[in-house]
Amino acid sequence: MFEAKTHPVPTEFAANAHINNEQYLAMYQASVATPDIFWAEQAQQFLSWQQPWTSVCEFDFKKGEASWFAGGKLNVSANCIDRHLATRGEQTAIIWEGDDPEDNINISYNELHEQVCKLANVLKSRGVKKGDRVCIYMPMIIEAAYAMLACTRIGAVHSVVFGGFSPEALKDRILDSDCQVVLTADEGVRGGKTIPLKNNVDSALAHCPNVHSNIVVARTGGEISWDESHDLWYHELMEQASADCEPEWMDSEDPLFILYTSGSTGKPKGVLHSTGGYLLQAAMTHKYAFDYHDGDVFWCTADVGWVTGHSYTLYGPLANGGITLMFEGVPNYPDASRFWQVCDKHQVNIFYTAPTALRALMGAGDEFVRSSSRQSLKVLGTVGEPINPEAWEWYYNIVGEGRCPIVDTWWQTETGAHMLTPLPGATALKPGSATRPFFGVQPVLLDSEGKEIEGAGEGNLAIKHSWPSQIRSVYGDHQRMIDTYFSTYPGYYFTGDGARRDQDGYYWITGRVDDVLNVSGHRMGTAEIESALVLHDAVAEAAVVGYPHDIKGQGIYAYVTLMNGQQPSDALKQEFIDLCVKEIGPIAKPDLIQWAPGLPKTRSGKIMRRILRKLAANEVDSLGDTSTLADPSVVDELMANRLNQ
Numbered sequence: 250m251f252e253a254k255t256h257p258v259p260t261e262f263a264a265n266a267h268i269n270n271e272q273y274l275a276m277y278q279a280s281v282a283t284p285d286i287f288w289a290e291q292a293q294q295f296l297s298w299q300q301p302w303t304s305v306c307e308f309d310f311k312k313g314e315a316s317w318f319a320g321g322k323l324n325v326s327a328n329c330i331d332r333h334l335a336t337r338g339e340q341t342a343i344i345w346e347g348d349d350p351e352d353n354i355n356i357s358y359n360e361l362h363e364q365v366c367k368l369a370n371v372l373k374s375r376g377v378k379k380g381d382r383v384c385i386y387m388p389m390i391i392e393a394a395y396a397m398l399a400c401t402r403i404g405a406v407h408s409v410v411f412g413g414f415s416p417e418a419l420k421d422r423i424l425d426s427d428c429q430v431v432l433t434a435d436e437g438v439r440g441g442k443t444i445p446l447k448n449n450v451d452s453a454l455a456h457c458p459n460v461h462s463n464i465v466v467a468r469t470g471g472e473i474s475w476d477e478s479h480d481l482w483y484h485e486l487m488e489q490a491s492a493d494c495e496p497e498w499m500d501s502e503d504p505l506f507i508l509y510t511s512g513s514t515g516k517p518k519g520v521l522h523s524t525g526g527y528l529l530q531a532a533m534t535h536k537y538a539f540d541y542h543d544g545d546v547f548w549c550t551a552d553v554g555w556v557t558g559h560s561y562t563l564y565g566p567l568a569n570g571g572i573t574l575m576f577e578g579v580p581n582y583p584d585a586s587r588f589w590q591v592c593d594k595h596q597v598n599i600f601y602t603a604p605t606a607l608r609a610l611m612g613a614g615d616e617f618v619r620s621s622s623r624q625s626l627k628v629l630g631t632v633g634e635p636i637n638p639e640a641w642e643w644y645y646n647i648v649g650e651g652r653c654p655i656v657d658t659w660w661q662t663e664t665g666a667h668m669l670t671p672l673p674g675a676t677a678l679k680p681g682s683a684t685r686p687f688f689g690v691q692p693v694l695l696d697s698e699g700k701e702i703e704g705a706g707e708g709n710l711a712i713k714h715s716w717p718s719q720i721r722s723v724y725g726d727h728q729r730m731i732d733t734y735f736s737t738y739p740g741y742y743f744t745g746d747g748a749r750r751d752q753d754g755y756y757w758i759t760g761r762v763d764d765v766l767n768v769s770g771h772r773m774g775t776a777e778i779e780s781a782l783v784l785h786d787a788v789a790e791a792a793v794v795g796y797p798h799d800i801k802g803q804g805i806y807a808y809v810t811l812m813n814g815q816q817p818s819d820a821l822k823q824e825f826i827d828l829c830v831k832e833i834g835p836i837a838k839p840d841l842i843q844w845a846p847g848l849p850k851t852r853s854g855k856i857m858r859r860i861l862r863k864l865a866a867n868e869v870d871s872l873g874d875t876s877t878l879a880d881p882s883v884v885d886e887l888m889a890n891r892l893n894q
């Protein structure tokens with residue numbers, strides 16, 4: 250078996266860290282032996298409760314039920330803002346760095362409090378009440394942070410939709426959770442280009458009759474159309490709003506937010522998170538996985554449209570009274586040194602990004618890194634997809650100059666916060682491994698019969714005890730949550746990932762075992778892309794698989810069968826690509842489209858994706874048994890014309 254080099258914890262780092270290896274082992278042991286005692290202590294230490302809970306944890310995975318700190322009352326915005334005011338009101342809460350390197354602002358906890366309270370009152374004035382859903386379709390501007398926190402202040406449930414999603418995708422999400430209020434901006438700015446967010450909202454709202462208020466931030470002043478019946482300027486509403494707004498005290502299990510994510514079947518699911526457990530695990534992992542100390546500048550590059558942006562750009566750092574950096578731009582604008590320039594400019598101590606960004610920057614050349622100092626950096630992190638050891642070593646040696654531990658954090662939209670992760674002062678690192686479970690997390694590897702694999706081995710990754718920030722439901726469809734996560738292996742939460750465990754108990758994620766793609770750290774269902782393709786009149790059938798891609802991790806490979814009488818052409822391919830962009834967004838563009846006169850099917854008509862994946866990956870020596878195919882000659886044709894040779 251491949252044995253990676255191990256990087257021990259630097260002695261000095263361990264001495265100053267919150268948690269060293271002995272402490273990790275003892276705390277982990279306590280967290281699984283007596284979870285109720287362990288988590289009660291953490292919930293006291295990390296959060297402020299308006300009323301104590303009556304029960305720490307109750308769960309029944311067979312019914313897809315979990316409850317943490319039931320009976321307890323708290324408010325997320327009060328935990329992220331108000332309770333810090335007495336000691337650090339003047340301290341920076343959020344450093345905002347614009348797309349333009351000249352553009353930045355610092356927002357103190359006092360200012361954050363004022364803006365969030367005002368916006369909370371604005372939402373109230375638009376009729377938003379506890380439990381109502383609010384859609385946030387915004388660029389990475391400071392108002393996006395205000396919007397999320399303002400929702401939590403009044404107990405509204407936010408549903409942030411990534412600004413890269415198309416009007417069609419936005420419409421589906423607004424309708425699914427019946428949002429009646431939307432917050433957006435006239436335009437977004439990324440890499441020197443504008444993104445027509447308000448226009449997109451206009452297109453979506455044509456099909457969303459229940460939306461009565463669309464609150465628009467003037468980001469660029471660009472030309473937009475205006476509908477007096479529901480469009481409202483953010484700055485006009487804020488001018489009149491009072492800065493007094495008492496937090497709404499929420500039950501720990503009240504819903505906090507919905508975030509849509511893709512699965513192997515059907516439309517994206519609205520993953521529902523609840524209040525107390527989510528905030529606790531976000532805060533605790535932020536402190537321990539990044540070894541966050543008071544005053545550290547923490548930068549998570551994720552957009553708030555993804556769960557990483559929720560837990561680590563916003564909620565975790567603010568719950569800890571930290572300083573968090575929010576970046577509007579992209580890694581390669583004005584040039585490929587931008588990340589490192591920003592690290593120097595704001596003296597960033599902890600930097601957290603995705604492997605796909607690192608691979609792209611690695612390709613741009615080391616001189617872009619070397620032009621910066623990066624002396625402020627202490628800890629580096631990655632998230633979103635497996636990191637190849639080559640990119641890991643580059644991050645470690647070139648970016649971190651061998652000084653900074655790398656935390657490779659494995660988790661999911663559904664898990665809410667880190668599940669497998671090194672703790673920088675405790676865990677010896679192996680490049681490519683997310684190492685060991687966080688406190689309270691009980692991972693298991695299951696074989697195809699659902700039996701737990703002991704010791705070193707490889708299998709399907711599942712979790713056998715509830716954790717505070719776990720998914721509570723799929724919005725509007727609890728049965729779908731049971732079917733998706735709790736039915737494959739009764740009694741376990743099934744992650745959809747495969748993993749290997751080595752002799753030291755370290756986990757190595759091998760990737761999804763279902764029909765979910767991970768393209769540049771963005772998750773997409775193959776079924777979603779196929780549904781978009783078959784909308785085209787010329788398409789009889791489409792099958793989409795992933796294939797290894799140097800920068801994106803996975804690329805999108807589409808096999809398309811045309812209707813009788815249709816002729817293949819580049820113009821048609823472009824129409825297919827446009828259709829995916831329209832239905833989903835630019836992230837769903839197929840990289841390769843192969844004409845498929847036929848698809849490999851079993852005699853019962855099921856597409857054999859295993860074979861399509863092998864062909865797309867150019868692994869043609871290991872196609873496996875094709876004798877059960879209805880027409881094995883289909884494979885020869887596809888093989889001869891494959892596009893990734």
Ligand code: WT7
Pocket residue numbers: 510555556557631632633634635636657658659660661662663683744745746758760761767770771772
């Ligand atoms: C899927 C979850 C977690 C926030 C960002 C993505 C993959 C995530 C890692 C990692 C290997 C990883 C998994 C997982 N993934 N982190 N450190 N190593 N794979 O959230 O969109 O819900 O995607 O991303 O396949 O299931 P998401």
